Amino acid sequence: MNKTKLGLAIAAAVPLFSAHNAVAAEETSASAVERIEVTGSRIKRTDMETASPVTVIGADEIRASGAASIDAVLQKMTAASGAMTNPAVNNGSGGNARVDLRGLGAQRTLVLVNGRRMINSGTGAASTVDLNTIPVSMIKQVEVLKDGASAVYGTDAVAGVVNIILKDDFEGLDMNLNGAISGEGDADETSFDITMGSSFDRGNVVIGLQYTDRGDASQADRDFSDCPIEEDFDNGSFYCGGSPYSPFGRVWGDTADLQGNADGSWHDYVTENDAYNFSQASYLYTPMRRLNLTGVGNFDLTDDTRLVTEFTYSKRWSDQQMAPQPVWFDFKYDADAMGDSLLSHGVVDGEEISYGRRMTDVGPRGYEQVVDTVRAVIGLNGEFDNGWGWDTSVVFGRNDSVDRATNLLNMGSIQDAISKQEFNPLDQGDWSKENLKPYNYTENNSGGSQLLVLSAGLNGEVMELPAGYVGFAAGIEHREEKAWYVPDSLTSQGLANDPRVDPTGGRFDVNEAYVELAVPLLADAPFAEMVDLSAAVRAFDYSTFGSDETWKLGLTWRVNDEFMARAVRSTAFRAPTVNELYAGQGPSFEQIDLPYAQKQAEVTVGGNENLTPEQADTLTAGFVYAPSWLDGFSMTVDYFDIEIENAIARENEQYIVETCLDATGQNVNNDLALCQFASVKYNDKTRRVTFNNQLKNIGTEHTKGYDVNFKYTFDALGLAWRTGLDVTILDEYTVESAGAGSVDYAGLITSGLGSYAELKTNLNLKVSGDNWDAQYEARMIDGVDDYSCQKADAKCLVPSVGTVVYHDISGFYMLNDTVSLQAGVNNLFDKQAPYYTGNNDSNTDPYTYDVLGRRFFAGVNVKF
Secondary structure (H helix, E strand, O other), rough: OOOHHHHHHHHOOEEEEEEEEOOOOOOOOOOOOOOOEOOOOOEEEEEOOOOEEEEEEHHHHHHHHHOOOOOHHHHOOOOOEOOOOOOOOOOOOOEEEEEOOOOOOHHEEEEEEEEEEEOOOOOOOOOOOOOOHHHHEEEEEEEEEEEOOOOHHOOOOOOOOEEEOOOOOOEEEEEEEEEEEEEOOOOOOEEEEEEEEEEOOOEEEEEEEEEEOOOOHHHHHOOOOOEEEEEOOOOOOOOOOOOOOOOOOEEEEOOEEEEEOOOEEEEOHHHHOOOEEHHOOEEEEOOOOEEEEEEEEEEEEEOOEEEEEEEEEEEEEEEEEEEEEEEEEEEEEHHHOOOOOOHHOOOOOOOOEEEEOOOOOOOOOOEEEEEEEEEEEEEEEEEEOOOOOEEEEEEEEEEEEEEEEEEEOOOOHHHHHOOOOOOOOOHHHHHHHHHHHHHHEEEEEEEEEEEEEEEEEEEEEEEEEOEEEEEEEEEEEEEEEEEEEOHHHHHHOOOOOOOOOOOOOEEHHHEEEEEEEEEEEEEEEEOEEEEEEEEEEEEEEEOOOOOEEEEEEEEEEEEOOOOEEEEEEEEEEOOOHHHHHHHOOOEEEOOOOOOOOEEEEEEEEEEOOOOEEEEEEEEEEEEEEOOOOOEEEEEEEEEEEEEEEEEEEOOHHHHHHHEEEEOOEEEEOOOOHHHHHHHEEEEEOOEEEEOOOOEEEEEEEEEEEEEEEEEEEEOOOOOEEEEEEEEEEEEEEEEEOOOOOEOOOOOOOOOOOOOEOOEEEEEEEEEEEEOOOOOOEEEEOEEEEHHHOOOOOOOOOOOOOEEEOEEEEEEEEEOOEEEEEEEEEEEOOOOOOOOOOOOOOOOOOOOOOOOOOOOOEEEEEEEE
């Protein structure tokens, strides 16, 4: 292979999350690999340097982190932000795990396995890849392209691409037993895996099995999360608050606001005393069991033709737990049938009253998911006599899920019983667990998705120029996707307490063709050791919206052995998914801030068949510097600029209620299309706001900033040292819509979108001896301001979060050639998750911050 000092510096052993252009962290001889394919290009080349910045995470770095799932590694990247679901997200996560590059949304990060699409997976009609489907034990390395790549890979590659490379040449037997536990003695995790591989005359087969069992932690077991914190701004104090739906019932009348007592009496509701502490019954960290089976095989059918097969199967059992169900309904007060307990509190016989209750009588709500995901690949590749390579493949994937919600009440039946005077809502005895058994039910929903991809491609060299050969790749693809979601029959009929949920179902297909060129412009010239131009174009035709195209231009200019400049200009697109197009309408409970209303609004969400694709313009530009005067040192600096138009999203909930309701909750601006579509309603008794907010093509999103990486490898004191520093600087992340105007989230933390720190860094130091290594990492998240406190009239006691730094250590020791040990501590100094006024859950942001505290892990590896 043609490797300069600069190329070797980029490809050298790298610290965790180092940005570079190498396809592998380990050197490979020229006789073993003549041409390689780098993530972000389909052209196979002998040169590992391209115009796009790529981060490579090796198996050793994954091992050192103690992670049993790859999301735990990817979500620590400085380029990752926003709302990434993980085990700390209890409310609404469905047990899924997602990565979100640039904070643009997981749906704008394309996930590949061995360069091919992974099936969208998780619960319901999934629109993104659940990273639980990827077994850590079978990962050779992960390549993260931080650049738009739609011209190369098609839809979804807007913020970047995560390409997970599986082991395909392993020989022998490798077994690992790993365990982890928090410093509080909860959230225990056990993982066992075995990998077997064998080579024979014409190929290689690798088979892997991994089983993971993760325990839970409760919000009640941490000081920062054991009750919902409320602020008394006028007095500058905090108190333990909670939900207005409390045990023993709450009644709203024309003049009364009453809280029930266990003995059947009533008193005036006082938030500080009567609000229900829902944290005590909620998970802080969610449990899961997961089984992964993987097989990768290569077989040379002839000297020029190879059969490639891949098979992955995962089964996940996951759980979340929330406080008991809140119920609410209206009825007419009948003192004769229901008793006179309300009369002394000013409620009039025959008055229409609203009733709410927290169903501690039946216990916490449980959410359970059983998810099966299978993906199979069969392909052929080879070479023609002229040296051109060819490949064909079929990818099939299917995801099936069943999710259950337990300890729910059939409120339709209860209300029927109330109207027939068979159930008295004001009698505490009628709400007993025994009496409620006929109304207690388990909600059962099912869903899934399916993927089929047929592809064929050519690659090679088409002609020779003075500076070298022109490389090319071309191909065609046909892809079919479908997805579905079938809600429980009671829910779909609107007989449960929550509003009715419609089913989801739909499909689309697309035909695509692409061409890519790598053109050497200059070679061995003054100040231009090598200048390459890369270009790609992809045309596509969707059954849902028609045809279009996307393109990419890149320039690589290697001045000499020490300095290389690079830049890529491209367009990207994201087609609406089946779920975005056809998702049935259903309820979502979102945070709003109105002085007279509950903080949670009941929002009807769903798909929109009229959606059109998102379109993006992307630019990356930077340089790589590896000075000869400091052997082992290199640095990369890359600027990124991504602008998305026609963005698919929901309108800002806060903007909707502020636009369509006045200071007293009365509807205003009824002539605006926004308010007509939203149909906002305010119940002045329950203080609950309800409105519609389905998906739309609403505006633009624009983010820009810098990625900087330094690495230095050297030998000292008889040891090998490796240091690295990754930095991401966020200059801007502006979201603009026709309704809500423009909001720059850079430097802000939100209640639902996660955080967008302006500065994030990862510092890594590793030292290695003959049979051991030790590693230290410091992860810094810059201070952020609370989005909900940006309004001039906002009343916030904690309007910002300071800088947070996490320290992790780990070590590895080889007892002999067969057995090795590893151990480590994450969050070494037990940093507590920070509180801020507009928090998301657990009084913090579980998308961004560690909620467990100090965590210990250890493992043993046996290989033959």
